[in-house]
Amino acid sequence: QVSIDEYGGGSVQAGGSLTLSCVMTGPEANDSRYCVAWFRQAPGGEREGVAAVYYGSNFPYYADDVKGRFSISRDGAKLTVSLQMNDLKAADTATYSCAAGGFGWWPGWVLTPKAYKFWGQGIQVTVSS
Numbered sequence: 001q002v003s004i005d006e007y008g009g010g011s012v013q014a015g016g017s018l019t020l021s022c023v024m025t026g027p028e029a030n031d032s033r034y035c036v037a038w039f040r041q042a043p044g045g046e047r048e049g050v051a052a053v054y055y056g057s058n059f060p061y062y063a064d065d066v067k068g069r070f071s072i073s074r075d076g077a078k079l080t081v082s083l084q085m086n087d088l089k090a091a092d093t094a095t096y097s098c099a100a101g102g103f104g105w106w107p108g109w110v111l112t113p114k115a116y117k118f119w120g121q122g123i124q125v126t127v128s129s
Contacts (some may be wrong), residue, residue, distance in 0.1 A: 002026045002100045002118040009096065009123035012088055018125060020083040022098030029079045032056030035102035035110060036074065036081045040094035040125075049111025052102065053081055061110050065091075090129040095122040 008020040022036065037052035051072040052061045060072045071084040081098065101117030102110065109115055 002029050004098050004100060004118060004120035006096070006098050006120045006123040009125050011126040011128065014089055014127055014129045016088050016127070017084070017086045018088065020085070020096055020098075020123065020125070022081040022083075022100075022120065024079045024081070024100055028101065030055075030076060031101075033103070034100060035105060035115070036098065036100045037102060037111060037116060038072065038081075038083045038096055038098055039111075039113060040092075040096045041122075042094040045094070047097075047113050049113070050096070051083060052110045054105055055081075059105075061105075061107075063111060085125075088125075088127045090127050092125065093127045094125060096125050097122040 038050045041047040069087045074081045098120040099116035102115045
């Protein structure tokens with residue numbers, strides 16, 4: 001079981017930066033077999049995967065539209081996965097959710113919601129143009 005708390009959302013102008021933090025607790029929070037990911041959902045849109053990290057190796061995977069702008073990393077000592085978001089665009093406006101307990105590390109799966117067992121409540125990110 002993993003409980004998730006998310007921090008760091010807010011409002012920023014286009015071109016700005018934000019860092020989201022996913023703090024995990026529970027008996028499986030430090031399981032190196034898992035993947036941890038960030039998803040987002042804009043109003044009226046579907047949930048989409050943004051970035052994932054393989055917890056044991058800190059190896060990242062990104063959706064195409066955030067490559068070069070977003071960076072995901074994990075801090076095993078703090079049981080935290082961070083998403084550094086740079087050069088934000090209005091299209092990045094969404095509710096961002098952290099998901100943990102993911103198994104399977106291959107394209108087409110690692111950023112699909114059904115790959116993950118545990119979810120945070122979500123945090124709002126608003127980018128104004």
